[in-house]
Amino acid sequence: MITTFTANPSVDRSAALPGPLSRGAVLRLAEVHDEPGGKGVNVARVVTMAGVAATAVLPVGSEDPLHRLLDAAGVGYAEHRTAHPVRTNLTITEPDGTTTKLNEPGAPLRAEDVEALEALLLERATGARWAALCGSLPPGAPTDWYARLVPRLRAAGVSVAVDTSDAPLLALAEAGPQAAPDLLKPNAEELTQLGGGDPEELEAAAAAGDLRPTVVSARRLLERGVGAVLTTLGGSGAVLVTAEGAWFGRAPKITVRSTVGAGDSALSGYLLGSLRGLPERDRVALAVAYGSAAAQLPGTGLPGPDHVDPSGVETSDIHL
Numbered sequence: 435m436i437t438t439f440t441a442n443p444s445v446d447r448s449a450a451l452p453g454p455l456s457r458g459a460v461l462r463l464a465e466v467h468d469e470p471g472g473k474g475v476n477v478a479r480v481v482t483m484a485g486v487a488a489t490a491v492l493p494v495g496s497e498d499p500l501h502r503l504l505d506a507a508g509v510g511y512a513e514h515r516t517a518h519p520v521r522t523n524l525t526i527t528e529p530d531g532t533t534t535k536l537n538e539p540g541a542p543l544r545a546e547d548v549e550a551l552e553a554l555l556l557e558r559a560t561g562a563r564w565a566a567l568c569g570s571l572p573p574g575a576p577t578d579w580y581a582r583l584v585p586r587l588r589a590a591g592v593s594v595a596v597d598t599s600d601a602p603l604l605a606l607a608e609a610g611p612q613a614a615p616d617l618l619k620p621n622a623e624e625l626t627q628l629g630g631g632d633p634e635e636l637e638a639a640a641a642a643g644d645l646r647p648t649v650v651s652a653r654r655l656l657e658r659g660v661g662a663v664l665t666t667l668g669g670s671g672a673v674l675v676t677a678e679g680a681w682f683g684r685a686p687k688i689t690v691r692s693t694v695g696a697g698d699s700a701l702s703g704y705l706l707g708s709l710r711g712l713p714e715r716d717r718v719a720l721a722v723a724y725g726s727a728a729a730q731l732p733g734t735g736l737p738g739p740d741h742v743d744p745s746g747v748e749t750s751d752i753h754l
């Protein structure tokens with residue numbers, strides 16, 4: 435069983451443009467499509483489709499359109515009712531696959547919401563194999579919330595994965611080894627937020643076959659107590675680094691329709707691989723297969739097992 439935590443869920447509204455985005459113009463949309471969103475919600479959806487029990491813990495407003503969307507998507511959730519409806523995040527995709535995302539700050543949480551959500555998460559995660567803490571934190575949530583949650587969840591015997599960015603990610607890193615998760619899932623930008631460097635250079639190096647900068651940064655995180663680092667590198671694939679070694683999964687050549695949810699799907703693939711007891715090399719293959727499958731779907735389209743082909747992912751050991 436997997437429990438996910440989404441402190442800042444969303445309605446994900448997607449609009450596909452018939453041509454390139456033209457700044458400053460009035461663009462009329464043929465249609466928009468709403469999906470339940472937020473990184474932990476997406477992870478819960480993907481693992482549920484793969485046949486693994488999952489619960490998404492999250493705040494939801496009373497008269498909130500998110501309820502209908504969660505029910506329609508068949509995702510199991512445990513909610514704490516808050517005063518405000520969740521945010522709406524807009525995704526604009528262009529025919530060449532370019533995705534532009536406009537994410538709202540999110541519905542504010544009060545101190546009592548934070549306390550109630552923490553209790554709900556602890557209750558629902560106890561007995562689960564993994565708890566995945568995912569996404570940004572809304573206004574009112576303490577920046578070091580994940581840093582506080584990781585040791586509490588680990589003390590309850592749950593392995594913890596974290597996928598976040600910016601201030602909450604930095605707070606997690608600064609909190610020291612007792613807050614280090616079992617798995618961290620940065621993208622290139624997040625890895626450089628932690629270890630320095632330029633994300634575009636990191637991705638360009640990976641695309642040219644040089645994985646050293648990624649592995650070196652990930653190893654620094656291992657020295658700070660993180661169990662494993664799965665770095666997603668866009669169209670290049672992903673790198674998994676643990677104390678035992680480092681592995682690369684090369685993404686297959688695909689036609690990208692929307693990258694929204696690709697990182698969440700990659701994290702889901704890793705978690706499914708872990709639950710199946712797969713060796714690291716096969717976990718990274720599953721992560722890349724799930725991420726690539728998500729990128730081929732429109733909007734926040736998430737892959738079921740039928741979309742996913744790990745045999746199409748070339749894997750290799752990285753020796754440095």
Ligand SMILES: O=P(O)(O)OC[C@@]1(O)O[C@H](CO)[C@@H](O)[C@@H]1O
Binds near residue numbers: 569698
């Ligand atoms: O603003 P955050 O919390 O960082 O990201 C939120 C979000 O962009 O992440 C998911 C895709 O990964 C979407 O469902 C959602 O809109």
